[in-house]
Amino acid sequence: MAKLSYYFPLDNLVSNQIINNYKTQVQANIENNPEVDFDEYKGSYLNFKDNSKLELTFKKTVSKGGTLINFFFNYDKKNNNGAISLITVGEKILSVIKSNSRNAISFKNSIKINDADFRIRENHWFNGSLYFDDAGGLALYMTDENFLLYRKALISVDNSTEDLNITIGGNSEGDQLRIADLSIYGDVAKDEVENIINKTIAQHLTLLSKSTLIDTVTFKLTNSAEYDKLVIENEQQPLSFEFSPGDMTLEKYDQCEAKLKVKKGFFKYQNPENKTEESGDLSVSFDLRNQQADSTNLMAVLEDLSIINLLNQEKVLVQLEIYNLTLTKDDFSKTYTKSQPLIIDRVFEVVDLRGGNESPFDVFILGNDTLYNGAGNETQTIRLLINNTTDEDVKFSGSSGFRMSGNFLMILESDVQQASDTKLKEFQSFLDIPTSPKSAANDFLCFQEEYVLRKRESVVFEISGLKARPSTPANPSGAYPFYLEYRNIPGYRNGKVRFFIKTGKIFYSL
Numbered sequence: 001m002a003k004l005s006y007y008f009p010l011d012n013l014v015s016n017q018i019i020n021n022y023k024t025q026v027q028a029n030i031e032n033n034p035e036v037d038f039d040e041y042k043g044s045y046l047n048f049k050d051n052s053k054l055e056l057t058f059k060k061t062v063s064k065g066g067t068l069i070n071f072f073f074n075y076d077k078k079n080n081n082g083a084i085s086l087i088t089v090g091e092k093i094l095s096v097i098k099s100n101s102r103n104a105i106s107f108k109n110s111i112k113i114n115d116a117d118f119r120i121r122e123n124h125w126f127n128g129s130l131y132f133d134d135a136g137g138l139a140l141y142m143t144d145e146n147f148l149l150y151r152k153a154l155i156s157v158d159n160s161t162e163d164l165n166i167t168i169g170g171n172s173e174g175d176q177l178r179i180a181d182l183s184i185y186g187d188v189a190k191d192e193v194e195n196i197i198n199k200t201i202a203q204h205l206t207l208l209s210k211s212t213l214i215d216t217v218t219f220k221l222t223n224s225a226e227y228d229k230l231v232i233e234n235e236q237q238p239l240s241f242e243f244s245p246g247d248m249t250l251e252k253y254d255q256c257e258a259k260l261k262v263k264k265g266f267f268k269y270q271n272p273e274n275k276t277e278e279s280g281d282l283s284v285s286f287d288l289r290n291q292q293a294d295s296t297n298l299m300a301v302l303e304d305l306s307i308i309n310l311l312n313q314e315k316v317l318v319q320l321e322i323y324n325l326t327l328t329k330d331d332f333s334k335t336y337t338k339s340q341p342l343i344i345d346r347v348f349e350v351v352d353l354r355g356g357n358e359s360p361f362d363v364f365i366l367g368n369d370t371l372y373n374g375a376g377n378e379t380q381t382i383r384l385l386i387n388n389t390t391d392e393d394v395k396f397s398g399s400s401g402f403r404m405s406g407n408f409l410m411i412l413e414s415d416v417q418q419a420s421d422t423k424l425k426e427f428q429s430f431l432d433i434p435t436s437p438k439s440a441a442n443d444f445l446c447f448q449e450e451y452v453l454r455k456r457e458s459v460v461f462e463i464s465g466l467k468a469r470p471s472t473p474a475n476p477s478g479a480y481p482f483y484l485e486y487r488n489i490p491g492y493r494n495g496k497v498r499f500f501i502k503t504g505k506i507f508y509s510l
Helices: 190-204
Strands: 003-008 026-031 035-039 043-049 053-058 067-076 082-089 092-099 102-107 110-113 126-132 137-142 155-158 165-169 176-186 218-222 230-232 239-244 249-262 267-270 282-287 298-302 305-307 315-330 333-336 342-352 361-365 370-372 380-388 394-396 401-405 421-426 451-453 458-466 478-487 495-504
Touching: 035 315, 043 053, 043 315, 067 082, 067 190, 082 126, 082 176, 102 137, 102 155, 110 155, 126 190, 137 190, 165 176, 176 190, 218 342, 239 249, 249 298, 361 478, 361 495, 370 380, 401 421, 401 458
Parallel strands: 230 342, 370 495
Antiparallel strands: 003 176, 026 053, 035 043, 043 176, 053 165, 067 126, 067 176, 082 092, 082 165, 092 102, 102 110, 126 137, 137 155, 218 239, 239 298, 249 282, 249 315, 267 305, 315 333, 315 342, 361 380, 380 458, 394 451, 401 478, 421 458, 478 495
C-alpha cells in the first residue's frame, strides 16, 4: 500500500534552510537564497530566481520502483528561447523548453508539445508527478491550471538507474520557478497513481482563492492595539476578527457563519471538548448571528485561538470563508453567499515579542537533594537555587512565575503530588518574597509585585511537603529529572530548566 515517505512544504525558510523533518535521512542544501512568497491561488511557496537552487540528498534511493514524486510549480521564463529546469532527479531533468514564444515539456530528452488536450504556459500553477514503476519505466503525469488530472502519462521513458538526489532550480538570471509541497510516496502500485495524485492535490490546495469580489471587501485579525500585525507574546491577548464590506451594503442571515484557514502549526485551537488541536488546514468556526443590527462590520473575539507559529514564519496567509450573507453594491449588482462561501485571502505580517529563546537561569538543588524512601520516611523540603546567568538584570512582573513539572511524579506519594507547598525566598537571608495565591493545584507561583533579580544573583524556589514512595522494582532509587518552568518574564520566551531529585535510603541533612 502506498505511503508518504517524505514531505517538504517549501513555503518557509528558517536561517536560510527549508523545514526538514528528515535530517537523519535527507541532507538539504540551499544556494543563492530563494524567497518565500504568496499568491491568492496557491498560498505560500518558495520562489527560485537568479540561480537559486535547492539540493536534497537522500540516504536511500528515491527512484526505485513504486516511487511517486509530486509537486506544484509555476514558472516565468525571462527570454523567449532556452529551457527552464523544474526538477532534476539524478541526471533526469524535467524542464520547459521555450522557442519563439512557444512552450513544450521536456523530460529525459522526450518532448510533449502543447496540443488541444494539454497546454503548458507561464504564470499558471500546475501539479506534476514522476512515477517509477516496477518494470523499469518512468512516467510523467501533469495537471492543467485547474488541477484536473490529464489521465494518461504525458511522457513515458525507460529508467535504468536509481538516484539519491533531487535538485530544484538553478536557472538563469531573470527566470523564476515557484514551487511548493514536494511529496515523495513509496510502494505505489500503478493502479494507485491517479488516486494518490488527486488526493495530494486536494490536500494541498485548501488555500485556494475563488473570490471575484470587489477589492474593498476585506477582513482583519488583530491582537494588539500597538501593532498592525499579528503579535506573539508570552501572555497572548485574544484575537479579534472583523469583516468589512467596504462600499457595499451588508445583509446578514440567521445562519451566517465564518471560517478561518491557515497552514498547520501556526494557530492552536482549544475545541469545545477542551482538547488542543494543531491540525493541518486548521478551520475555526464562529457564530456571527448575534451581531448588532445596525453594525456596518461583522466582529467576533476568538478566545480559544492562540498563535504558536511552529515554523517561525514572518508572514502567514490566512483564508476566510464566510457563508449566508448578501452584499449589495447597487440595484443591479448583488453577490450572494447562501450556497457558496465567499473566500478572501490575506497575508498578515507576524512579530514575535517573546524575547530571547535562551534560558537566563541555571537551576540546581541547594543543600539536600535526596528524598528518603526507606521505612518511616517523612515529608521533606527541596530548595532550588535559581541563578541569573546573564550580564543583565532580569525583571519579573506580577504575571511572572515558576512551577515544578516532570514525568516522574510517581516517585512521590499520591497525596502530596499536588499538595506540596511552594514559596519564593531571597537567597542567603531566606526571607519570603511576596507571591500571589496559586489559582489551581500545581499552577505557577507568581510574584505579587515587580521584582528585580540582579545579574549573577539568585532567588530560591522552595518546595515543601514532599514525600517519596518506598523503593520498588517499578520505582527504584535513583536520580529523576524534573523541570522548573518559568513564564511571562519580560525579554524571554516561556521555558524550562532541568534539574534532578534523588531518592534513596540515606537522608542527608542540611
